[in-house]
Amino acid sequence: MLERLAAQAGLYWRVLATGLCFVVFGVGGLVLRLLVFPLLNLLVRQPQRRVACARELIRRAFRAYVDLMRLLGVLRYELNGMDKLARGGLLILANHPTLIDTVFLMAFVKNADCIVKDALWNNPFTGGPVRAAGYINNAGGAELVDDCIASLRRGNNLIVFPEGTRTGGDGLITLKRGAANIAVRGARDVTPVLIRCQPLTLGKGEKWWRVPPRRVRFVIEVQDDVAVAGFSGDDTSEVMAARRLTEFLQIYFTGKCQEHA
Ligand SMILES: CCCCCCCCCCCCCCCC(=O)OC[C@@H](O)COP(=O)(O)O
Numbered sequence: 001m002l003e004r005l006a007a008q009a010g011l012y013w014r015v016l017a018t019g020l021c022f023v024v025f026g027v028g029g030l031v032l033r034l035l036v037f038p039l040l041n042l043l044v045r046q047p048q049r050r051v052a053c054a055r056e057l058i059r060r061a062f063r064a065y066v067d068l069m070r071l072l073g074v075l076r077y078e079l080n081g082m083d084k085l086a087r088g089g090l091l092i093l094a095n096h097p098t099l100i101d102t103v104f105l106m107a108f109v110k111n112a113d114c115i116v117k118d119a120l121w122n123n124p125f126t127g128g129p130v131r132a133a134g135y136i137n138n139a140g141g142a143e144l145v146d147d148c149i150a151s152l153r154r155g156n157n158l159i160v161f162p163e164g165t166r167t168g169g170d171g172l173i174t175l176k177r178g179a180a181n182i183a184v185r186g187a188r189d190v191t192p193v194l195i196r197c198q199p200l201t202l203g204k205g206e207k208w209w210r211v212p213p214r215r216v217r218f219v220i221e222v223q224d225d226v227a228v229a230g231f232s233g234d235d236t237s238e239v240m241a242a243r244r245l246t247e248f249l250q251i252y253f254t255g256k257c258q259e260h261a
Contacts, residue, residue, distance in 0.1 A: 033128020062107035081222035149186035180245035
């Protein structure tokens with residue numbers, strides 16, 4: 001009886017705390033847009049340095065945000081293999097079970113660039129930060145892959161969710177070809193990151209107030225690099241190599257997720 005009451009109270013608390021986190025995210029985005037970035041524009045004249053500062057500020061904001069979610073009891077998390085991220089020019093490919101994956105990766109990856117969906121440019125809460133940080137818009141069309149390769153060459157760590165959207169409710173991971181194209185045409189090895197969330201929350205189409213019956217636990221695991229050279233030989237076209245790498249990564253991510261299911 002008492003246990004059930006405690007579980008119920010915990011659930012109500014997490015609904016409240018989750019709502020609060022959404023509000024903090026929105027207000028945070030607006031404060032960055034209306035106060036912080038205009039100030040940055042005044043203080044830092046050089047465009048490249050300004051973008052670097054904006055990205056660092058976003059990383060710190062996300063880092064604080066992750067702490068906030070943990071302290072409020074919305075989630076707990078475990079990080080593995082993060083030392084592998086302490087390099088530059090990494091092509092980081094992650095699976096995408098929940099809405100918070102981006103927050104986690106951007107909180108812990110330094111010099112991060114990211115492919116961001118077009119809708120976030122015109123969203124009042126995310127538009128300011130996304131523009132100031134000059135992330136890569138996924139509506140970029142033919143230049144998208146080139147923009148990504150250029151970003152990697154400048155030494156940024158590029159975060160891409162090769163599914164292009166969150167994993168569907170059926171849990172099936174289906175990768176788009178773009179991420180493999182970046183790896184093949186840019187001749188970059190892939191640094192896969194496995195994101196697991198148990199019980200699943202904030203998946204595609206899920207309502208935020210439907211919080212799971214117990215506190216969710218995220219495990220973020222940086223894997224060993226996958227060498228791109230194995231997929232693109234002398235007599236292999238780039239199209240073929242990208243197709244092979246996509247197939248490989250799809251089986252790779254699916255397998256890793258099932259291993260832990
Ligand atoms: C204190 C908190 C301060 C918050 C500041 C707001 C900063 C906004 C920067 C946002 C950078 C977001 C990068 C998002 C990458 C992206 O595009 O993710 C979309 C997917 O995930 C969801 O796709 P979908 O499953 O199709 O809805």
